[in-house]
Amino acid sequence: MRIATIIVRILVGLILLFASVTYFLMMMQVIPFPKQEMSEGVMKWNAGADATGYLMPLVKILELICGVLFVSGFYVALANIVILPITINVFLFHAFLGPETIGMGAALLLGNIFLIYAYRDRYAAVLAK
Numbered sequence: 001m002r003i004a005t006i007i008v009r010i011l012v013g014l015i016l017l018f019a020s021v022t023y024f025l026m027m028m029q030v031i032p033f034p035k036q037e038m039s040e041g042v043m044k045w046n047a048g049a050d051a052t053g054y055l056m057p058l059v060k061i062l063e064l065i066c067g068v069l070f071v072s073g074f075y076v077a078l079a080n081i082v083i084l085p086i087t088i089n090v091f092l093f094h095a096f097l098g099p100e101t102i103g104m105g106a107a108l109l110l111g112n113i114f115l116i117y118a119y120r121d122r123y124a125a126v127l128a129k
Helices: 002-027 040-052 055-072 076-097 103-118 120-127
Strands: none
Touching (some): 002 055, 040 055, 040 076, 055 076, 076 103, 076 120, 103 120
16 A cells, blocks of 8 residues: 555656646746647636636646645645645546546546545544544
């Protein structure tokens, strides 16, 4: 179980790091990505997230911090709880707006749930009566 936990922790961390770094590189126009066809729902969601001005940078900063914590192995239990709402949203976004691309979101959510289970002893004090 310990080896599986380490492997899943590092894979989830690398996914989060990749997602956040590519976002910031695209913002700086360092990497030009080809335009993809998006459904109407995805375009509406993107327009709403962009209209806030803070939502996507905040999410990507949290992904970057949690990715570093997962890869380094420090404060993994805290990173699990911080990133859980984001992974749930990623999964639901792909489930409802782009089911053909749900694979990475599902892998991220399953990895996060596995890590929460693996570190369940760290949450005992929080969940105590």
